[in-house]
Amino acid sequence: MVALQRMGPNLQLIEGDAQQLAGMIAFTCSLAENVSSKVRQLDLAKNRLYQAIQRADDILDLKFCMDGVQTALRGEDYEQAAAHIHRYLSLDKSVIELSRQGKEGGIIDANLKLLQESEQRLKAIVTEKFDTAMKQGDLPQVERFFKIFPLLGLHEEGLSKFSEYLCKQVAKKAEENLQLVMGTDMSDRRAAVIFADTLTLLFEGIARVVETHQPIVETYYGPGRLYTLIKHLQGECDQQVEKVVEKFVKERDYHRQFQQVQNSMMRSSAEKIEPRELDPILTEVTLMNARSELYLRFIKRRITADFEVGDSMAPEEVKQEHQKQLDKLLNNCLLSCTMQELIGYYITMEQYFMRETVNKAVAMDSYEKGQLTSSMVDDVFYIVKKCIGRALSSSSIDCLCAMINHSTTELESDFREVLYNKLKQGFPATTFQDFQRGVTSAVNIMHSSLQQGKFDTKGIESTDEAKQSFLVTLNNVEVCSENIMTLKKTLESDCAKLLSQGFGGEQAQAKIESCLSDMAAVSNKFRDLLQEGVSDLNNTAIKPQVKPWINLFLSISHSIEEEEFSEYEANDPWVQQFIVHLEQQMTEFKAGLSPVIYDNLTGLMTSLIATELEKVLLKSSFNRLGGLQFDKELRSLIAYLTTVTTWTIRDKFARLSQIATILNLERVTEILDYWGPNSGPLTWRLTPAEVRRVLGLRKDFRDEDIKRLRL
Amino acid sequence: IRSMWSFWLKNLRQFSFSWYTPEACLQFKEHFHAQVRTACQQSAGTVGLKISKVVVVGDLYVGKTSLINRFCKDNFNRDYKATIGVDFEIERFEIVGIPYNLQIWDTAGQEKFKCIASAYYRGAEVIITVFDLADIQTLDHTKQWLEDALRENEPDSSFIFLVGTKKDLSDAVCERTEIDAIRFANEMQAEYWSVSAKTGENVNEFFSRVAALAFEQSMIKELEKTMGHMVQIGTGNLISMLNFASCVYFPHLCSQRLGRVF
Numbered sequence: 011m012v013a014l015q016r017m018g019p020n021l022q023l024i025e026g027d028a029q030q031l032a033g034m035i036a037f038t039c040s041l042a043e044n045v046s047s048k049v050r051q052l053d054l055a056k057n058r059l060y061q062a063i064q065r066a067d068d069i070l071d072l073k074f075c076m077d078g079v080q081t082a083l084r085g086e087d088y089e090q091a092a093a094h095i096h097r098y099l100s101l102d103k104s105v106i107e108l109s110r111q112g113k114e115g116g117i118i119d120a121n122l123k124l125l126q127e128s129e130q131r132l133k134a135i136v137t138e139k140f141d142t143a144m145k146q147g148d149l150p151q152v153e154r155f156f157k158i159f160p161l162l163g164l165h166e167e168g169l170s171k172f173s174e175y176l177c178k179q180v181a182k183k184a185e186e187n188l189q190l191v192m193g194t195d196m197s198d199r200r201a202a203v204i205f206a207d208t209l210t211l212l213f214e215g216i217a218r219v220v221e222t223h224q225p226i227v228e229t230y231y232g233p234g235r236l237y238t239l240i241k242h243l244q245g246e247c248d249q250q251v252e253k254v255v256e257k258f259v260k261e262r263d264y265h266r267q268f269q270q271v272q273n274s275m276m277r278s279s280a281e282k283i284e285p286r287e288l289d290p291i292l293t294e295v296t297l298m299n300a301r302s303e304l305y306l307r308f309i310k311r312r313i314t315a316d317f318e319v320g321d322s323m324a325p326e327e328v329k330q331e332h333q334k335q336l337d338k339l340l341n342n343c344l345l346s347c348t349m350q351e352l353i354g355y356y357i358t359m360e361q362y363f364m365r366e367t368v369n370k371a372v373a374m375d376s377y378e379k380g381q382l383t384s385s386m387v388d389d390v391f392y393i394v395k396k397c398i399g400r401a402l403s404s405s406s407i408d409c410l411c412a413m414i415n416h417s418t419t420e421l422e423s424d425f426r427e428v429l430y431n432k433l434k435q436g437f438p439a440t441t442f443q444d445f446q447r448g449v450t451s452a453v454n455i456m457h458s459s460l461q462q463g464k465f466d467t468k469g470i471e472s473t474d475e476a477k478q479s480f481l482v483t484l485n486n487v488e489v490c491s492e493n494i495m496t497l498k499k500t501l502e503s504d505c506a507k508l509l510s511q512g513f514g515g516e517q518a519q520a521k522i523e524s525c526l527s528d529m530a531a532v533s534n535k536f537r538d539l540l541q542e543g544v545s546d547l548n549n550t551a552i553k554p555q556v557k558p559w560i561n562l563f564l565s566i567s568h569s570i571e572e573e574e575f576s577e578y579e580a581n582d583p584w585v586q587q588f589i590v591h592l593e594q595q596m597t598e599f600k601a602g603l604s605p606v607i608y609d610n611l612t613g614l615m616t617s618l619i620a621t622e623l624e625k626v627l628l629k630s631s632f633n634r635l636g637g638l639q640f641d642k643e644l645r646s647l648i649a650y651l652t653t654v655t656t657w658t659i660r661d662k663f664a665r666l667s668q669i670a671t672i673l674n675l676e677r678v679t680e681i682l683d684y685w686g687p688n689s690g691p692l693t694w695r696l697t698p699a700e701v702r703r704v705l706g707l708r709k710d711f712r713d714e715d716i717k718r719l720r721l
Numbered sequence: 722i723r724s725m726w727s728f729w730l731k732n733l734r735q736f737s738f739s740w741y742t743p744e745a746c747l748q749f750k751e752h753f754h755a756q757v758r759t760a761c762q763q764s765a766g767t768v769g770l771k772i773s774k775v776v777v778v779g780d781l782y783v784g785k786t787s788l789i790n791r792f793c794k795d796n797f798n799r800d801y802k803a804t805i806g807v808d809f810e811i812e813r814f815e816i817v818g819i820p821y822n823l824q825i826w827d828t829a830g831q832e833k834f835k836c837i838a839s840a841y842y843r844g845a846e847v848i849i850t851v852f853d854l855a856d857i858q859t860l861d862h863t864k865q866w867l868e869d870a871l872r873e874n875e876p877d878s879s880f881i882f883l884v885g886t887k888k889d890l891s892d893a894v895c896e897r898t899e900i901d902a903i904r905f906a907n908e909m910q911a912e913y914w915s916v917s918a919k920t921g922e923n924v925n926e927f928f929s930r931v932a933a934l935a936f937e938q939s940m941i942k943e944l945e946k947t948m949g950h951m952v953q954i955g956t957g958n959l960i961s962m963l964n965f966a967s968c969v970y971f972p973h974l975c976s977q978r979l980g981r982v983f
């Protein structure tokens with residue numbers, strides 16, 4: 011409390027100071043406010059002054075325009091007049107309103123009226139002059155007045171009038187061209203594609219028009235206006251295309267040919283149109299479409315580039331709207347629709363062409379001695395490539411994909427069916443070989459033939475043919491499968507080229523991929539067919555031969571003494587003969603089959619030998635020397651088979667080799683040197699039960715010893 | 722890529738196995754074939770991409786393109802823009818861990834484009850025949866469309882759907898049309914659905930059903946193929962697996978997968 015009292019006077023002092031300070035701040039503040047409001051007023055005044063000057067300028071300008079237009083019009087200086095009108099049109103409307111409210115309002119009003127009249131007059135004059143120039147085909151005058159329209163705010167009118175002029179030019183040229191077509195000598199070099207050529211001339215003409223006049227449009231109308239110009243031109247283009255196509259349809263009898271094709275495809279009885287006759291027209295239609303695609307790509311690029319410049323600052327919606335307009339122009343123009351229709355008919359006719367020609371190639375199939383395949387495979391793929399190639403040359407992805415699909419169906423269903431049926435007839439296995447091998451069978455054949463009342467040596471010949479046919483068909487199937495993959499690869503790179511040139515829509519790549527992978531799947535179907543055919547061959551031609559040869563093993567004793575063992579050494583009782591048989595038999599296949607198929611077949615054969623030999627072994631009995639004999643035999647066999655195939659024989663014969671090892675043992679317990687922890691690098695393919703069973707084949711081993719084994 | 726698991730979880734759990742009307746549906750199973758599930762579980766992440774081809778046919782203006790656009794791009798356009806030739810969309814999924822694509826071919830309904838469109842019918846795992854609920858004529862024409870599409874395919878190799886569009890315009894007439902449609906579906910051995918591309922009603926549900934059935938089919942085909950090989954080698958006894966009853970319930974699989982994804 012005392013301390014507080016002591017502070018009393020000090021506090022009073024502070025209070026006084028504080029009040030003084032507050033007063034000063036308030037003063038400064040109001041001063042500042044005063045000043046700043048003055049500044050603000052000053053600023054406003056300045057702005058008003060500027061506006062006043064601007065307005066005075068504008069009013070002066072307005073007056074200048076009013077005078078200028080009159081003078082210019084009198085002097086027929088339309089450019090100058092238009093420049094004045096342009097200035098007037100770009101003036102602030104409120105300025106004009108203000109000027110009318112001023113003291114001289116009356117005069118200004120009158121002048122303004124004059125100005126507006128002049129504007130109307132100028133518009134009329136320009137339109138009229140333009141029309142006259144257009145009628146006279148006076149390009150400099152046309153261009154002169156074309157440049158004036160945008161100054162008068164008449165962009166759309168200007169473009170539309172100018173397009174009208176350009177369309178007339180296009181039409182005139184097109185009519186001349188069409189006249190020329192009608193007069194063309196049909197022996198002319200280009201006669202077969204004359205309609206494609208006519209379309210080309212039309213498109214090139216329009217492209218040239220665009221090239222020539224794009225700069226003037228850009229300069230005087232600004233970017234983003236090309237679309238309007240081209241849209242007008244497209245209208246003319248459509249009309250001309252319609253005329254050309256109409257003539258084409260009539261002259262080439264396009265619809266009737268299509269109708270006839272459709273009839274022959276639906277009813278086999280209908281009078282068939284000769285596919286060769288369709289060849290030229292199919293080529294011409296694809297060429298026509300290719301030209302159209304090229305042209306459409308041209309205008310797409312031009313318009314897109316122009317919009318890009320014009321819309322660089324535009325909001326997203328405007329850009330999208332422009333894109334939509336462009337898409338609509340490209341997709342819905344009569345040119346696109348007409349071409350789609352022609353291509354639709356083309357697809358059906360091309361499909362017919364392909365199917366009929368393939369049938370012909372199949373019917374005329376021939377085989378030359380020494381060749382692995384027959385003529386139809388080459389022919390069929392030549393045809394398929396030709397048809398797809400033609401579809402590709404149309405530059406239309408949809409057309410190409412459609413034709414890829416038809417080709418896939420043709421190969422998968424029709425052609426594969428032909429090969430399948432040939433294979434189904436089978437490889438005539440026994441008769442011929444029996445005949446070769448022994449009199450017994452020959453007697454049998456004669457017997458049966460005689461019973462049927464005929465003896466026909468041709469039977470043997472035709473058996474030979476049937477065999478050849480089977481082998482050739484196998485080769486054919488393999489080549490088909492290969493060819494399809496090659497075709498797919500070629501098409502992939504062809505399509506990549508087409509796409510990189512800017513043809514095809516956004517999904518073009520995916521469409522192509524889908525159709526091509528479908529085609530590749532058919533290649534696998536041919537592979538499957540080949541596999542079936544080879545295993546048929548193995549079952550019908552090899553198995554019936556190999557089994558008896560292997561069974562001969564049973565008649566050779568493998569419980570032998572030294573003497574017989576040496577005798578066997580001098581005169582091999584089985585394996586050498588077996589190898590000779592195999593060699594003989596396989597010669598035919600080696601010569602008649604492609605290396606890949608032959609290798610496939612030998613693979614199957616070696617598996618077969620391994621299985622059959624094992625079966626026979628289990629029916630035989632051995633002693634120590636017999637086991638040794640078998641080991642020798644097996645080694646010879648493996649050595650031989652290794653030379654005829656690229657397959658790893660050792661693996662297929664692993665079980666047999668292990669059996670040989672067991673049959674070669676001195677004592678039963680010796681197996682333990684190879685078994686379990688002692689097996690070393692050897693992996694046993696035999697189960698313990700099988701090992702016991704094999705040991706049991708050794709007549710000199712005691713059953714108790716085998717039973718006692720711990721495996 | 723729509724590998725959005727949540728999307729699938731939602732759709733598969735709630736809709737994919739539910740049919741639209743029991744009077745016309747292709748099967749009543751509530752989840753994938755037991756073996757398909759086992760196979761998926763074992764091979765998730767290891768098998769290649771599975772693709773099924775879907776072909777959409779029907780008269781012009783019935784709303785084929787709109788239906789596809791609603792599903793693939795989730796938009797709807799009031800203006801009619803005729804399809805020229807064929808359009809193509811790929812919708813990417815992941816089903817129980819297996820990447821899966823539907824290739825949707827949108828064909829033109831206009832007669833003059835038929836030649837080109839029909840070249841795309843081959844190899845269709847799914848054929849969707851579309852008609853306009855408000856235009857009974859278009860329903861009558863579905864039989865012809867289907868016949869044309871089937872001609873290019875192996876017998877019994879495709880699922881068939883009959884779809885009535887513009888359900889939002891529904892009134893008494895539409896309801897009567899729907900009764901006819903169900904009868905048609907039975908005759909065509911098709912599954913019937915009614916949808917609206919405008920409102921989106923039933924669109925996702927429908928395509929989920931399509932994807933689920935086609936996916937299962939393609940997995941079964943694959944299994945049969947590999948089993949065919951195995952039987953050849955002689956491992957035996959695999960065929961009986963086809964019949965073994967399932968104890969793995971589908972949502973369980975989902976949650977397992979979820980555990981791995983998130």
Ligand SMILES: Nc1nc2c(ncn2[C@@H]2O[C@H](COP(=O)(O)OP(=O)(O)OP(=O)(O)O)[C@@H](O)[C@H]2O)c(=O)[nH]1
Nearest residue numbers: 781782783784785786787799804830887917918919
């Ligand atoms: N109200 C309503 N209108 C729809 C529906 N679906 C489509 N439409 C309209 O029907 C018209 C035709 O639709 P599209 O999808 O183009 O028909 P489309 O079957 O593809 O025709 P094409 O391509 O010529 O075969 C368009 O104007 C759509 O806006 C729908 O569910 N409800």
Ligand SMILES: [Mg+2]
Nearest residue numbers: 785786803804
């Ligand atoms: Mg459509």
